[in-house]
Amino acid sequence: MAVKGGGTVSQGVTQLESRGETRGGARSPAPGRRWSRSDTKGWIFVGPFLAVFALTFLAPIGYAAYLSLFRAQAFFGTTEFVGLDNYVDVFTDDKFWDGSLRVLLFFVVQVPIMLGLALVAALAIDSARLYASSFFRLVIFLPYAVPGVVAVLMWGFMYGTNFGLAADLNDLFGTSIAPLSKNWMLASIANIVTWEFVGYNMLIFYSALRTVPDDIYEAAALDGAGAMRTVLSIKIPALRGAILIATIFSIIGTFQLFNEPNILRTLEPNVITTYYTPNLYAYNLSFGGQQYNYSATVAIVMGLLTAVIAYAVQLRGTREAMK
């Protein structure tokens, strides 16, 4: 069963265009006259947004692309056009790949766990088998309202083996796990990110589940479908669009990973390198090393890689939906 036109926020982006076309302005232009007078006035409303958008989105992208073609001359204080040399350097830069592989590993492990938990929670809350389900829905969502910085500071303290819960738990179980050590750091960051965003994704899935009409459940019940069967044959397919969007958001979020490692770096500067994630690398190149041109190149390559992976996931997702 394909997702019907319901379009929650979550299902949206892929359907945005068709929605806009079909339900947008309702009237088609009168024959002989392409745009009515009031229609061109749409620019009054869209114009201001576009102007700021151009300044904060399009101009920086263009500027970064321009910067990436130049290189600073150390002695002369000038820049020189070097074509694509910076890109060649990025692709052979071990530090860049070290960070990229780390976020890729993070994406492969953390995102399925987070989305899986969010899915289970959404299904449980939607199932009507839960006591106090609206309370669960609210509380599980709450971490989203906690600033990422505060989340990292809290967990950072709790991870600490001086005070904090890690010390208490180690005492209790006789273990000596140090969440901020080299071996555990990435898992510790994954836990923070999961804690922050599981509720947000749960809400996306839950909103999508609410769009399934009652008739379908009634029909399924008449056909003798049990709870498990209903989940697998009705609810999961209905969630396909929402899962796709949540995955794409998660890809973008993961590849941008910055706040968590950058703040934890103040606690463990030896564990988290300056190139722990590509974003951290671009940041440190600019603000630690004044290598603006190279930093811009790293940012562009990272943006392109993210877009390619997000696009591939979307393509796969829509192809599945066609089946």
Next chain:
Amino acid sequence: MTRRVSTSPLAPRRSPLLTVLMALFLIYTLVPLVWLILSATKTQADLFSSPGLWVGDHFAFFSNVHDTLTYRDGIFLRWLANTLLYVVVGAGGATLLATAAGYGLAKYRFPGRRAVFAVILGAVAVPGTALAVPTFLMFSNMGLTNTVWAIIIPSLISPFGLYLMWVYAADAVPDELLEAARIDGAGEIRIFFTVVLRLLAPGIVTVLLFAVVSTWNNYFLPLIMLSEPKLYPLTVGLTQWSGQATGANAQPVYNLVVTGSLLTIAPLVIAFILLQRFWQSGLSAGSVKQ
């Protein structure tokens, strides 16, 4: 279609087992917040000597709050005022821009509409932080870095808000009503402010709430744009206090970081709890209709 009133037509029995499993989930969610509240009641010495999920020897919550608000000539209050400024102007402006543009895209078939759509969707695929460094360099050339504008201007754009308002406005504003207002001689802008805004209110609350969260929580942008501590928002200020604990001239103020964190999250958490009816209905705005 019929809107589902009950969660499931079969009205299955409530399951204690499932509730217990979900309660574990709930504990995971709440433990850090409980830890934060308990820790905000402890002196710095108690933070080290008492168990994380229990109270300390001294109840120091009020002295912690006092110290947080007065430390370094009350810089925390300055950061709070900055955050409020960025939130009111940034998130407020973002909501207004997104509402107007979403409405414009939904209700007017103007030339270039498809191009607008393609450009916005394409640009959103670029990770925001990939833009941060170029934006910094550009703003630096324009002399905007280290001013409040460096934070406010980028906060004014919310593609998510635009999308939500677009979907919402398409259905919430009947074309007949616009036609009637035009026949009465009202101008487009007047129609927007007197008729349309009221119809879009639930969607606007949702967009505003999410824009407030993202500006209140903004860290990366102010971190790179600002070097003057007097302009910091709470997030950057708190990490600066936290960073004081290490290094050569370490001056740990853990109790202030913890109490400041609690004061930082309290307004948003309270807002989300009080406004839950709005954002929960707004988020599933598009889901009511088929």
